[in-house]
Amino acid sequence: MMFARSQLVLTFDETVVPSKNMKEFTMRPSILVPEQITSIKHALEKNGYWHGAIGAINDGELLKFCEEFGQLSMSSRQVDYIKSIRPVLASQAPQNTLSSRYGTDAFPFHTDAAHWRNPAKYIFLYCICPGSGNRKTLLIDLSTAQFSSNDRSVLRREVWSVYGIANPFLCTVESTCGAEILYRYDLACMKPSLPTHAEAADIMGRFVQDADQTEVCWQTGELLIIDNHRMLHARGSAVTSDLDRHHKRVLTVCK
């Protein structure tokens, strides 16, 4: 299994940090120029994610930046567009969440907001504190999947139920959003609607097991943007307890 670090070249202020194999960029959203946004969008289109250091920003600046990529949106359980993401013990986690199921362990690969009728397009994860556990975020690019035409046909046709929400609905693992392919996959809130419809789960399971994963290591002030229609992501495991790990998450949908 190969673990490739993201290496993106952006055309604004940069300082090469010898100790890391990644270029560090300083950028203030408040002075973000259209060319920089375009560059990030280009990287997202190419790789499905973007990872860079943006330094200290406040909530307003973060939201303003995120708005450049889509319409801000949030789950019905939230009161703010910005959600604090921290490892939580299962016993202390809110009900019906990934934390309530997995606690501080690694999370399985999934897409966010799979329980929304219109899943979020982009996930923004801003690192407040990487935590003591050297925990990574893992990414898999579904656009690289070599699905056979039969597999693809199954992913597009097999009916799944989204459950655990006020208004359950039906969906497929693969669908389209305009001209774009959209993947929806979260076994914590999705299941095949019929026992005979279990092939898609096998296809995705095999793919996740064999796929190349990208590891994102965190530093304070770094931002990760994930194309949630295309990428699976997972929280890796920690080498030690890291209840001090803290990220802010924002979601946007297609405008």
Add this chain to the structure above:
Amino acid sequence: MSNSGEKSKQLPQSKQLPQSSAAKPLLPKERVEFPKEWDSTQLWLKAIKYVEKATDAGSENPDDYVLWSALALELLARAALTSIHPVLNADPEEEGIHILCAFGFQSKNPKSIPIHAVFSRLEKIEPEFKTHRQICNMMIQGRNQELHTGESAISAWKEVEWLANYFRATEFLCRFMGKSLQDFLGKDVSEQARRLIEMKIEENKAKVKANIAAHARVFDEKMGTEKASLLEMAKKNTLFRDSVLCPACKSPALIEGEFMSESQPYFDGETFLTRATFLANSVKCSACGLRLSTIDEIHIAEISPRFTRISKFDLHNNHTDQEYMEYDNM
């Protein structure tokens, strides 16, 4: 796609982004694009789910096979209709409250039209659907009998009587939405369905051709004078009416059909004309007695199912009568 599944919340003022200064429309806060119940994609997926249940029941449980197939058909038909617009599924009664619901003015219980109205509306949109009305009505009737009475009518159904036509109807509805039978049934079942459809088409072809051949043979065996007299009668019957050449005896035969569309008036150098297009549903020959009663039969007989009628267009129809005072020398 609407951003449903999550609410738009009112943020604390300190966290609100600057608001536009444009006046806001006077619309209810909870307005949504259309009812989730009438989402064409949801109806489509549910139809797939039900047809899978039918497939699972299969030949071991033929009653369940028919019932789930009928339920899948209804959902498929509603998916097709709502793929045009969800309002087409709205019950027009109760002062249009359900129609309003289709445009985002939320009603607690949006009411759908009955299934026979769904079929009628589909037929209005695409007259070729008429070919499939019989099997659709039969499936719904079977479902109603099964669910609402103590009768076990569908227990007597034989697959040879309904399955091929059912697949033809579902294929039509899939095509209506730009999808394929494979999208609906999956690869394996759709291949079986395709074979059944082709067998049925071949069977129908053979029947129609045999019918034409029989009428041709009977006509050919008549005396020359009788033939001439029948030909004259056929010509008189079709004078000033829509006609085609009978495939059996080559006499003019009456063709009737349903109106589909009319062109804008056009000028042919002398007068204004319009061209109306009809979809044939009947061909009757008074010379040899041949009857073709469905669009399928007409198609198999190699007669074009669409025919046009050119009519004069009177410009005066578009203008109100001008009142004028008759001459009076008083």
